[in-house]
Amino acid sequence: MATIHDVALKSGVSVTTVSRVLNNRGYISETTRNKVFGAMKELGYQPNDIARSLLRKQSNIIGLIIPNVSHPFFSELADQVEYFAYQAGYKVLLCNSQLDPTKEWDYIEMLKRNRVDGIIMGSHTLEVDEYLSLHSPIVTFDRKIGESIPHLGSDNYRGGQLATQHLIDRGCRKIAHICGNLKLQVLSNHRTDAFLDIVKKYGVEHLIIQTDMNVFDQRQYEILIQALLKEHPNIDGIFATSDIIAAFAVKECIRAGKRVPEDVRIVGYDDVGAARWLTPELTSIRQPIDEFGRLAVELIRMQVEGQPFEIANVLPVELMVRATT
Amino acid sequence: MATIHDVALKSGVSVTTVSRVLNNRGYISETTRNKVFGAMKELGYQPNDIARSLLRKQSNIIGLIIPNVSHPFFSELADQVEYFAYQAGYKVLLCNSQLDPTKEWDYIEMLKRNRVDGIIMGSHTLEVDEYLSLHSPIVTFDRKIGESIPHLGSDNYRGGQLATQHLIDRGCRKIAHICGNLKLQVLSNHRTDAFLDIVKKYGVEHLIIQTDMNVFDQRQYEILIQALLKEHPNIDGIFATSDIIAAFAVKECIRAGKRVPEDVRIVGYDDVGAARWLTPELTSIRQPIDEFGRLAVELIRMQVEGQPFEIANVLPVELMVRATT
DNA sequence: TTGTAAGCGTTATCAC
DNA sequence: GTGATAACGCTTACAA
Numbered sequence: 001m002a003t004i005h006d007v008a009l010k011s012g013v014s015v016t017t018v019s020r021v022l023n024n025r026g027y028i029s030e031t032t033r034n035k036v037f038g039a040m041k042e043l044g045y046q047p048n049d050i051a052r053s054l055l056r057k058q059s060n061i062i063g064l065i066i067p068n069v070s071h072p073f074f075s076e077l078a079d080q081v082e083y084f085a086y087q088a089g090y091k092v093l094l095c096n097s098q099l100d101p102t103k104e105w106d107y108i109e110m111l112k113r114n115r116v117d118g119i120i121m122g123s124h125t126l127e128v129d130e131y132l133s134l135h136s137p138i139v140t141f142d143r144k145i146g147e148s149i150p151h152l153g154s155d156n157y158r159g160g161q162l163a164t165q166h167l168i169d170r171g172c173r174k175i176a177h178i179c180g181n182l183k184l185q186v187l188s189n190h191r192t193d194a195f196l197d198i199v200k201k202y203g204v205e206h207l208i209i210q211t212d213m214n215v216f217d218q219r220q221y222e223i224l225i226q227a228l229l230k231e232h233p234n235i236d237g238i239f240a241t242s243d244i245i246a247a248f249a250v251k252e253c254i255r256a257g258k259r260v261p262e263d264v265r266i267v268g269y270d271d272v273g274a275a276r277w278l279t280p281e282l283t284s285i286r287q288p289i290d291e292f293g294r295l296a297v298e299l300i301r302m303q304v305e306g307q308p309f310e311i312a313n314v315l316p317v318e319l320m321v322r323a324t325t
Numbered sequence: 326m327a328t329i330h331d332v333a334l335k336s337g338v339s340v341t342t343v344s345r346v347l348n349n350r351g352y353i354s355e356t357t358r359n360k361v362f363g364a365m366k367e368l369g370y371q372p373n374d375i376a377r378s379l380l381r382k383q384s385n386i387i388g389l390i391i392p393n394v395s396h397p398f399f400s401e402l403a404d405q406v407e408y409f410a411y412q413a414g415y416k417v418l419l420c421n422s423q424l425d426p427t428k429e430w431d432y433i434e435m436l437k438r439n440r441v442d443g444i445i446m447g448s449h450t451l452e453v454d455e456y457l458s459l460h461s462p463i464v465t466f467d468r469k470i471g472e473s474i475p476h477l478g479s480d481n482y483r484g485g486q487l488a489t490q491h492l493i494d495r496g497c498r499k500i501a502h503i504c505g506n507l508k509l510q511v512l513s514n515h516r517t518d519a520f521l522d523i524v525k526k527y528g529v530e531h532l533i534i535q536t537d538m539n540v541f542d543q544r545q546y547e548i549l550i551q552a553l554l555k556e557h558p559n560i561d562g563i564f565a566t567s568d569i570i571a572a573f574a575v576k577e578c579i580r581a582g583k584r585v586p587e588d589v590r591i592v593g594y595d596d597v598g599a600a601r602w603l604t605p606e607l608t609s610i611r612q613p614i615d616e617f618g619r620l621a622v623e624l625i626r627m628q629v630e631g632q633p634f635e636i637a638n639v640l641p642v643e644l645m646v647r648a649t650t
Numbered sequence: 651t652t653g654t655a656a657g658c659g660t661t662a663t664c665a666c
Numbered sequence: 667g668t669g670a671t672a673a674c675g676c677t678t679a680c681a682a
Contacts, residue, residue, distance in 0.1 A: 001440070003674090003675055004677095013653085015677090016653060017651085017652060019677060020652085025678095032651080032652080044458065046434070047438055048438065048674090049435075049439045049676095050440055052675085054376055054658050054674090054675085054676080055676055055677055057658075059375060068404060069403050070397075070598065072400070075397070078400075078419065079421060086421075086428070091435065092419045093416055093419070094403065095407075096404060096407050096411075110416065135326065218601065218602075247602035250604055273543065274397075274602065276543065277543075277572035277599065278603060279579050328658090328659055329660065338668075340660085340670095341671095342667085342668060344661060347660095350662095351668090352667050354667065357668085373660070375658090375659080376658075376659035376674085377661080378674095379658090379674050379676090380659085380661055380673080381660090382674075
């Protein structure tokens with residue numbers, strides 16, 4: 001691969017001059033400029049961004065750590081992050097932690113060594129200290145890890161309220177809530193707080209089922225929901241904490257001979273694209289994934305440029321009423 | 326951020342020595358080793374991979390160009406590529422082309438400037454020459470762009486045969502095939518060749534609908550399928566070239582008052598996770614996405630290391646019979 | 651308007 | 667066992 005020296009040699013000028021035309025800085029005569037461009041074209045020259053990064057102490061890379069891109073929520077998030085990162089001149093390094101602490105740790109070390117401009121954390125299984133020792137700009141998703149580290153998420157309590165209230169409004173008298181591991185310190189667990197507050201307020205019978213949010217183990221969802229329906233045949237409402245879980249709930253209800261929404265009403269969460277591929281279409285709590293992507297990149301940029309930014313970024317949610325309720 | 330010089334200074338040795346303990350090369354006394362490790366820990370030192378890359382002329386980065394990670398097929402592909410890349414010590418740069426030639430071009434230039442070790446191309450809207458001028462190792466997905474560039478895909482003709490034959494075996498007498506733009510030089514269009522061969526062989530009535538594979542424009546799918554069902558109310562079989570399209574076909578059939586599979590039988594393609602979230606579960610042609618990921622990374626590695634590799638990599642497909650047929 | 655030389659943080663080569 | 671020093675490809679003072 002041709003270097004700036006080759007171009008200089010071929011066009012009979014110094015490397016400085018080549019660098020000047022490359023970056024369009026300072027004065028250069030039209031003749032030299034053309035000579036240099038000619039040489040570049042002939043050699044198929046491409047400036048080496050690694051050398052530039054070394055000099056500028058900036059890689060223009062954002063590390064995106066998520067549990068898994070194959071989960072529709074994270075795939076849509078990754079899509080939006082990439083979209084806005086591209087607009088802002090950043091590249092995105094894709095890091096699936098698989099919720100494996102070792103792998104997550106490895107990726108963090110790698111991102112440090114590569115001097116990334118920032119890290120967007122949609123997963124963390126490690127101790128908070130690990131992240132605090134990280135000096136690059138961070139944005140966390142769905143978790144708080146420090147007073148001065150910006151976090152991003154939607155109004156989970158409100159989402160839980162909307163979903164639960166909606167089921168009750170539709171007449172549900174025994175509602176199951178399927179959520180993630182409540183021991184984890186994640187903000188999405190506020191959905192469960194809201195669920196409890198509302199069902200108690202109305203004196204509605206209810207139960208809570210915890211599950212690990214591992215999309216790989218879809219069979220687990222099926223088993224879980226089958227057991228739920230068997231033990232509590234009179235359930236008439238389900239509030240699931242993701243659209244995928246809700247999709248399985250629909251499927252298992254139908255399999256158990258129940259009609260959706262006549263016998264059991266079901267609300268999902270996230271409102272990913274798949275919510276509208278289903279038959280019946282899924283009622284869901286919409287999270288503004290595009291805004292997540294925009295803000296995440298923006299919060300990194302702000303930190304890089306030393307501009308002021310918000311620590312707590314809570315975005316609004318919306319109830320999307322469709323055919324499962 | 327601390328450099329190797331800081332570590333050398335703090336531990337009272339030369340940078341060479343620090344580099345030695347870092348890379349565990351040559352002889353070093355236990356005492357110095359400990360001193361150096363101590364200094365590193367104190368300073369929170371992390372070697373700068375940018376400097377290393379510059380020296381080694383290797384970035385250990387693979388660029389992954391796909392239309393869109395939010396499409397389930399590509400999100401699963403990206404997931405697998407990341408999985409195997411991580412195992413092989415590569416990082417993955419996520420590039421969504423959005424099927425926009427400008428953006429795709431931008432990304433290719435960027436990847437060149439960043440001296441990536443290889444590019445996995447699951448999208449191309451540009452002229453073949455652009456890729457040939459690219460000197461880094463490439464693997465293309467679902468397209469051939471040159472005699473010496475390895476390409477990866479599954480047995481599309483066989484997939485088309487399996488799907489079509491299955492519909493006919495199930496008694497379908499008028500089959501619609503919904504596929505991508507047939508003008509594009511992509512290998513997946515062989516599915517349509519197979520479709521035509523089989524329906525003609527059995528003298529089954531058929532029609533072909535082309536659509537752009539843009540998952541964003543889901544509304545387009547709905548309109549397309551609604552029109553199809555209206556114009557041809559006696560259709561009793563649909564072979565869609567993706568599971569998403571198939572999901573919409575199911576939905577529109579139900580909406581039009583038809584039963585699936587009793588009135589209309591539907592086969593999708595890819596067998597993404599979502600095929601099993603649907604009710605009824607989707608019959609589909611399974612592509613070995615995990616093998617795609619493994620082979621894609623492997624083919625890059627082979628090229629980087631100068632080892633021999635296959636040009637044509639065609640993986641087997643499998644018919645997954647479920648509830649929509 | 652153009653060139654020389656130093657430096658970004660590493661590693662490799664060659665001395666001692 | 668350890669240390670100077672050059673080199674990787676680029677940008678940027680400072681000169682000319």
